[in-house]
Amino acid sequence: MAPGPDGQRLDRIxxxxxxxxxxxTALKIALAYQRAIGQGTRTRLIGRERGYHGVGFGGISVGGILNNRRVFPTLNGTDHLRHTHDLSRNAFVRGQPEHGADLADDLERLVALHGAETIAACIVEPVAGSTGVLIPPKGYLERLREICTRHGILLIFDEVITGFGRLGAPFATDFFGVTPDLVAAAKGLTNGVIPMGAVFASRPVHDAVVQGPDGLIELFHGYTYSGHPVASAAGIASLEIYEEEGLLTRAADLSDDWATVMHGLRSAPHVIDIRTIGLIAGIELSPRAGAPGARAYDVFTDCFARGLLVRVTGDIIALSPPLVIERTQIESAAATLAAALDRVA
Ligand SMILES: Cc1ncc(COP(=O)(O)O)c(C=O)c1O
Known part of the structure; x- marks a missing residue:
């Protein structure tokens, strides 16, 4: 079930x-790959505004969240694509928005600015999660793939949220039909109950890095807990249950109902956008004057008191329910949210 189509599956883990x-790990594999193929000048890493890639120095450097970067030094030689969020053209869309494929051309701008020969990789979340459910415009990921290929830049998808069934296919790579060179994943691998992540590499990337005499270390990178036995057991058990219960594609059956129920909140007070894909929704609120984020936080506390855990990021409510959710539970979650939105000032 590794990401990608037959023949191009990213099945080196x-x-x-x-x-x-x-x-x-994915960023370092990209650098090691470029050096291994004789492209050692390619050390630059490109991320995107409003991207979230965790809290390591590489992740915050390619990430695009000011507060994660402000206090800490970041890597030299990074740059960022523009984000794709554009409410003036794409409000209240089910699935992928129509407008914005051209934003992928921002990578051409960075190539023109820095030179392709300095760029190792470009990392994006296929659907940005932590900055409020930003769904890629139609054609955007395809274009990014095409530009990366043309310039010898590796494309990395951060599927820490979208991996393992969130969109209705095992990976966003499969859902969108766009195959990157590396996929970073975690969370769903063990159903989030035991810490474990994985990087999926294409055969060409793997084979270029892993060469040389047997018995020597090819990639000077690794963790004590890589492939930890307890985590592996939890991963295997989770994958078995995903398979037995059809959970990696269940979101595809639910996503129409999910979208209909969530978009039903459109006329609730303060709502300026609702966006849905797979089993994810973002509900964006107008900010309270002088207190950005306060309104969504009040919705969060109101919902929490009534037994519904939602996530808020700024004035965006982000919903990402368990893959086993039932239709009646989707409806009751929306009803709790509607009541909270009615009550909030
Ligand atoms: C897209 C993405 N990348 C990376 C991470 C970091 O994962 P972790 O918190 O397991 O380090 C997250 C966490 O939410 C994420 O959403």
Whole structure:
């Protein structure tokens, strides 16, 4: 079930202990790959505004969240694509928005600015999660893939949220039909109950890095807890249950109902956008004057007191329910949210 189509499956795996470790690992594999193929000048790493890639120094450097970067030094030689969020053109969309594929061309701008020969990799979340459910515009990921290929830049998908069934396919890579060179994952690998992450590499990336005489270390990177036995047992058990209960594709059956129920909140007070894909929704609220984030936080506390755990990020409510959720539970979650939105000032 590794990401990618037959023949191009990213089925060479490096185990880690978390999403952050997966991101650091993927970035380092990209650098090692470029050097291994004689492209050692390629050391630059490109991320995207409003991206979240965990809390390691690599992750915060390619990440695009000011507060995660402000206090800490970041890596030299990184840059960022523009984000794709555009409410003026794409409000209240079910699935992928129509407008914004051209934003992928921002990578061409960075190539023109820095030179392709300095860029090792570009990392994006296929659907940005932590900065409020930003769904890729139609054609955007395809274009990013095409530009990366043309310039010898590795494409990394951070699937820490989207991996393992969140969109209705095992990975966002499969859902969108766009195959990167590396995928960083974690969370769903063990159903989030035991720390474990994984980096999935394509055969060409793996084979270029893992060469040389047997018995020598090819990649000077690894963790004590890579492939930890307890985590591996939890991972195997989770994968068996995903398979037995069809959970990696269950979101595909639920996503229409999910979208209909969530978009039903459209006329609730303060709501300026609702966006849905797979089993994810973002509900964006207008900020309270002088207190950004306060309104969504009040919705969070109101919902929590009534038994519904939602996530808020700024003034965006982000929903990402368990894959076993039932239709009636989707409806009751929406009803709790609607009541909270009615009550909040
Ligand atoms: C897209 C993405 N990447 C990386 C991470 C970091 O994962 P962890 O918290 O396991 O280090 C997260 C965590 O939410 C994430 O959403």
């Amino acid at each position: 490096f185990f880690t202990g978390s999403g952050s470790e997966s991101v650091e």
